[in-house]
Amino acid sequence: MSEAPWLTIIGLGEDGPDGLCAASRSALDTAEIVMGPERHLSLIQTSARTIPWPVPFSKGVEDLLELRGTPCVVLTSGDPFWFGAGTTITGHLDRNEWHAYPGRSTFSLAANRLGWPLDRTICTGLHTAPLTRLRPHLSPGVRLIVLLRDGGAVTELSSYLRDTGFGASAVTVMEALGGPRERMTHTTADALSGDFAHPVCAAIEVAGNGPVLPRASGLPDTLFESDGVMTKRHIRALTLSTLAPRPGEHLWDIGGGSGTIGIEWLLCDPTLAASVVEPRADRIALINANARALGVDRLHVVEGSAPAALKDLPKPDAVFIGGGLSSDLLTFIEGLNDVRIVANAVTLESEALLADAHARRGGELHRFEVAQAQPMGRKHGWTQAYPITQWSFP
The missing domain is CATH 3.40.50.150 (Vaccinia Virus protein VP39)
Structure with missing residues (x-):
């Protein structure tokens, strides 16, 4: 029989260990080292050695690979393989070295709060990507759920929508979904203001008279x-x-x-x-x-x-x-x-x-x-x- 994987990736929600499955709890109990963002580490109790994930993210991958063979848990947000860290981490490993237990994704939580059909909603992560990646999707009636870097990115998003002619878009800003700090703000890109805290996402129902990119080849x-x-x-x-x-x-x-x-x-x-x-x-x-x-x-x-x-x-x-x-x-x-x-x-x-x-x-x-x-x-x-x-x- 092959050896058990040394790495377990756990998707942790804002409700902390309350939302974990039995397998995730067992992995946490037997881990010698737990790595993750400080916010995630603060949500759990463990006797294992804890290591805050450093910046830049790539440094954390290097540190993790040096621990190869030691029973480790890495904490991520929600579903590690939906705009999460899972793909980056496992890209350096053989398939028999890891297993993962996803939590509830932010996209699922947001869609359920709003009653949006997730199969007909564009979901994208812009933690490190520019807001201009939204440009091909900006067309009246389109719905998007966008993961954002931090609270400041919410203001940048509203400015981008205004600048492209879609300031009339309905925007719902959702902070700390699924946890005790959850907060939702319903507004439009034109009227959006205030301070917002990480983790944060925005649901957008596009409206306005900005130019729409045609799907056919041969753009103007x-x-x-x-x-x-x-x-x-x-x-x-x-x-x-x-x-x-x-x-x-x-x-x-x-x-x-x-x-x-x-x-x-x-x-x-x-x-x-x-x-x-x-x-x-x-x-x-x-x-x-x-x-x-x-x-x-x-x-x-x-x-x-x-x-x-x-x-x-x-x-x-x-x-x-x-x-x-x-x-x-x-x-x-x-x-x-x-x-x-x-x-x-x-x-x-x-x-x-x-x-x-x-x-x-x-x-x-x-x-x-x-x-x-x-x-x-x-x-x-x-x-x-x-x-x-x-x-x-x-």
Whole structure:
């Protein structure tokens, strides 16, 4: 028989040991060391040695790993594997080294206080993440439950909702749910004020007239900051359709410009990853600003020129070439295995490279032309954008 796990992770609620199951109580009784935030340690009584979890969090993981083999308990909030510490901790361990006993999650408690269907409510944790991650979800009628860093983050949340045009949103601030200090404040983002204490979360019913991010590819160009170099809306929609993002995939966006392709790729699904390569520092700043504003700060931005800047990146599932097209770059990309390639060209020289690639490798070659009606005196006429040649493979 294998040895019993040395680590037990226990989700502790604000009601302290009263909410623990028999297995959790037994683990606490037999532990030699108990680690956790000081707030959690203050809720229990134990003869074990107690160690407050340090800041930064990663230091606590290091300290815990040095105790490997000693019977330990780690206290976390609620469900350790729902925006909790469980995933980070167990990522350093073998599966037979630990077991966990979850408590009642803050999301479940909040939904039950409000009567919200949890299966139709967006739940997210923003303890260490920026509030801009809410941006893709801000649409009238959407319900969100958001875990927040501390009381100060509640004020930041109300300011963010106002600034994005959703100050009319109903907000319920919930402190210390499930414990004797529980308090609920019902208000709107416009009217929200006061002091709030950790642990705290907010339930938001979105309302207002701020711009909503469409779910379809091809966001309005006005949502992006740009110096004029960007894949425009209609071509972007066609390009993303050809790239065909699938859950869990990683994109290389080469010649990022304003970052529009990489950003919209990430907006398709939270499991997607993207690396944008751009040689100009001023455009790097634009790309990062756009990614933050649209809620995908996880975009990986690399300053450099392809193909040299590509060699240390994680292997992609799809590659988009929107700028810097050259024979050397195509040779490098074509040398990758099991990768979808989409390249756009505007100049005759770049178009010739794509025509040659199509002749050698096959795939599909398309030409897209977009015209927009513009005033011509008292009437209107068509203004033609530069035609785009697109090669995709396979």
